[in-house]
Amino acid sequence: MSPASAPTFLETLPLLPQRLIGDALRSLGIPEAFAAAAETAVAAIIVFSLFAGMFALLSLIERKVLARVQNRPGPNRVGPCGILQPVADGIKMLTKEDVVPVSADRLLHFLAPVLIVIPSILALGVLPYGREWVPVPATLGLLFFFAVGAMTELSIFLAGWASGSKFPLLGAMRAIAQMVSYELPLILSATAVVMLSGTLSLPEIVEKQGGWTLGFLPAWNLFTPWGLVAGSIFFIAGIAEANRCPFDLPEGESEIVAGHMTEYSGFKYALFFMGEYLGLFALSSLGITLFLGGWQAPLPGLGFVPSYVWFFLKLAVVIFLFLWIRATFPRVRMDQLMRFAWMFLIPVALLNLPSAAVWHYAGGGLMGWLACGPFLVLPYLALTIHFNRKLAQSTRTYRFAE
């Protein structure tokens, strides 16, 4: 329970390999700088292999969950309950012919899938997975995250342009417009957290969300008025950033076949897939860190469970939400998507900043809710009433001819 006491063995378990290697190198008389570098490398390898494994697992779970929603069994032929399906998929991807269109720019066509994986891996490095488990403790972690995250757009556009083909080009155009627009609400909603935490360091942001309100409710940012709004905006904008349904326009398969991935096959295609899933993990993890208390336990008295378990449980819940939404919603159109970002998400995210300030000066608690509430509820109501006016007016009735 008490953070002051020495961390338990389980708590530091993910750090064990890097410590062992570091100690071994030091005992051999290797200079400290090299030993520290080796430690970081091992930490990075652990995170990468963990998420690569989770990617394989998720590719199966996604198909299983989708199948259950659609009332069919899903993959169940390879191994017990289809558990080996990712292996089969991997072998298939590796052995497929790698087709490069004659009209493609061969170098850029090759680079794009490689480049799309890198930013996600970099972003995953700075996240705090547990009380002790922070692969790369960076004081400006949040800034770093958004900086490398912005590279994703570039590689998607690269893929679309370098394919020298029409559907990828359309997909790339959509991707640029969408991701640039949705990065704004994403960053604006994170800004509210930065304002109140007073830090850009992700581990510190999580530390500040420790403790309990009323003795049982965790003091996560989500359970404040500004945090609720910012968290919802972050989630919606995150769906768009991760190219997930209902905002999966860059690869809208019913319209532009596969968007920027149309001209890719074999392992390059798998890399796109991987980049997308790693990006999904990274964004969900950041959302958890900012709004859902990171590795903090959800109820008092559960401190004996290693903190990273809570982190990954929360990740599983968030990812399931993504899958659920994918199984349920149709896709929006480009103009609707842009209008939603610029006319709803960004104004609300901007209004949320003063409300976070009000919360700070009201000192939180009931006063904070009363002071913040009108700030958020009134504009929200005004905007939704404004946008739903057309829908509400046109409730349709149908005539019948006898």
Add this chain to the structure above:
Amino acid sequence: MSAPVDSLSQPRFVAGDNGDRLLQVSLGPQHPSTHGVFRMNVDLDGETVVRLKPVFGYLHRNHEKIAESATYLGSIPYTDRLDYICSLTNNWAYALAVEKLAGIEVPERAEYLRIITAELTRLINHTAFAGFILGDMGAWGSALMYAFREREKILDLFEDLTGARMMCNYMRFGGCRCDTPEGWVDRAKKVVAEYPAFLDELEQLLLGNEILLARTRDVGALPAATLLDGGITGPLLRAAGCAYDVRKVDGYGLYSRFKFRVPLGGHGDCYDRIMIRFLEMRESLAILREALDTLPAGPVINPKVKVRAFKPPVGEAYARIEGPKGELGFYLVSDGSPRPYRYRVRPPSFINLTLLEDMCLGRDLADVVVILGSIDIVLGEVDR
């Protein structure tokens, strides 16, 4: 290899009317949402459609010419393959044309069975339509799988009745091929009784969804006059508010005995087209309930009709029915021989497709897919 590479190195542009460069995209024939091997050459300004040219014929199989060298009876299984989702209505339209040509009476029980199977087919078609159009909007699978779950129950009924699930080959001149097996009517009643609950579920799932509203409202609407000029029929025309249903206009079969209403839309956009189909399913269920309850006893085929060496008198006949997709007609010319001199299909899918460009101009590429889905085509019927 060098020469073509240069010409391919950039996506190809075509000139627009005022000299601007348009991106020409070939949607299809192997595109995920053209409902088969249909192709559209779309000229895009950004993502806005400036020109759209439908290209079809990839599934042409010489249906009409083959029918001219087959006997009248021999063409019935072939009609199954026109609109392969709705084989029973195809059977009926063809049988009706031959009956008109040769002046054949149909027993009452057969007429009832025809109405029952045709309305079940309408249910199948409209249910699957709801799934397909959601797929076109990007909700792959969920709605379609729910639709197919219900379709399966009706296909089971068809299998029991006709021996086949999709290619039923059930109707003959002067009636139907065989009578209902034991307990079939009760099973059909059960399916019909359970169907409204499923429709409620599907409507609740789909029709209030804001994304669906945003994607379909005011998309692809054309005035009813234009649709009439284009020869558009079926739910498409009724969604625009024009009360034209061949079941009411002609009263073929025994439809005039049944009480049902024809739902009419006011806007003619994709949303109305979806709604009209949902409402039509409710009316079909009313017909089915009545028909299954009052199904008379008696023969299912006119015993006087010669099936073999069948030679209708010299003449011509056009018969039409209200197929699930619109007015389905067969035109036959007989020269007194066992084979039709001319055999012509009026396929609703094909004719409804003719106004596709007018519906799509100025819309997004994403709308084109939804509009095409809302027309509800089956390529087997478009290309024949």
